[in-house]
Amino acid sequence: MTATAHINAIGTAVPPHQVHDAFVAFVRSALREPAHLRLFDRMVSRSGIDRRFSFIEPEVLPDGQLTDRERFYGLGDWPSTAERMARYERDAPALALQAVRALSPDIAAEGITHLVMASCTGFVAPGLDQLLVAQTGIDPAVERTVVGFMGCYAAVNALRLAHHIVRSEPEARVLVVNLELCTIHFQRTQDLEKLLSMLLFGDGAAAALVTAEPRGVALTDFRSAAIAGSAEAITWRIGDQGFDMHLDGRVPSFIANALRAERSRNDDQGIFRDLAPEDYDLWAVHAGGRTILDAVERALELPSAALGPSRDVLRRYGNMSSATLMFVLAAMIESHAGAAPQDDEGDLRKGNGKGKGIAMAFGPGLAAESFRFTMVPR
Structure with a gap:
């Protein structure tokens, strides 16, 4: 009989700083067209979003200008792709580890045989999969797969991989990690469609254990x-x-x-x-x-x-x-x-x-x- 894969448990994590209100305030201060401002305000009120999180900590300067404490989104030129990837390399491993620890305080003791890592908001090598193995003490011989740049539906693709692994190897214990730092990709623009898109996105990570155990x-x-x-x-x-x-x-x-x-x-x-x-x-x-x-x-x-x-x-x-x-x-x-x-x-x-x-x-x-x-x- 073919084994059935089960998501046994999921741990979740978000960065420490709530940035939704700061983003809204920043856009409101930057929009020059009154009609665009009215539409933006209407969409904010209808967004269904109260909070979004980031490693970027908002700061209001004495003159009222809004930036962040590390000036990632400073008052001058905004960061290049290289600078954003450096930020991803710095912050993504910490958030991945936070999600894994929410799943299990000692993931190495769970006997992980496979690791599936999904992310579309950054690239680094050695990859997040390798960095996570080193941080957690998971057996370095674990089978690793990275699902990259697929976007919002990558969670399903990562779970599909775990599903097939468990069906073919019933003793497998698969760690599936989804991690995104969407807020490192905000753009400085007057394009209202892009601003409304950025209004939606926040950062977060989830870690799931997938096995044949029926729970x-x-x-x-x-x-x-x-x-x-x-x-x-x-x-x-x-x-x-x-x-x-x-x-x-x-x-x-x-x-x-x-x-x-x-x-x-x-x-x-x-x-x-x-x-x-x-x-x-x-x-x-x-x-x-x-x-x-x-x-x-x-x-x-x-x-x-x-x-x-x-x-x-x-x-x-x-x-x-x-x-x-x-x-x-x-x-x-x-x-x-x-x-x-x-x-x-x-x-x-x-x-x-x-x-x-x-x-x-x-x-x-x-x-x-x-x-x-x-x-x-x-």
């Missing part, structure tokens, strides 16, 4: 889908002053239309696997932004509470790119720890166990990555 979240199967005609809707390109994100305002409508088509299609090759949305009890949706969550909810006619975990993560942390979905799953593991045992896979169609779920995330392509899961009570 936590049982991973069922994975599916990918590309959305036709949307290849340039989300792009993430490396420029001279950091990584430049483009997020087309049509992304929510692209997603909504694609999900409506999947719902109508309703065959065993689609995202919903010949089931209706109402057959699923739980929805772990990447909290890419309020408009994206609204688009998913409307397109699938979900009850208002269905995306509660995703909206809560968005409110508390913003969009942390690939780490975000893992925060949503961590909240679900915590809230379902005492749930009653669920039906087996053959009874998924019943949708009656409050533990049958589907997860999905969207990113460059425009593409959707998804998987089905079952909550396993402690």
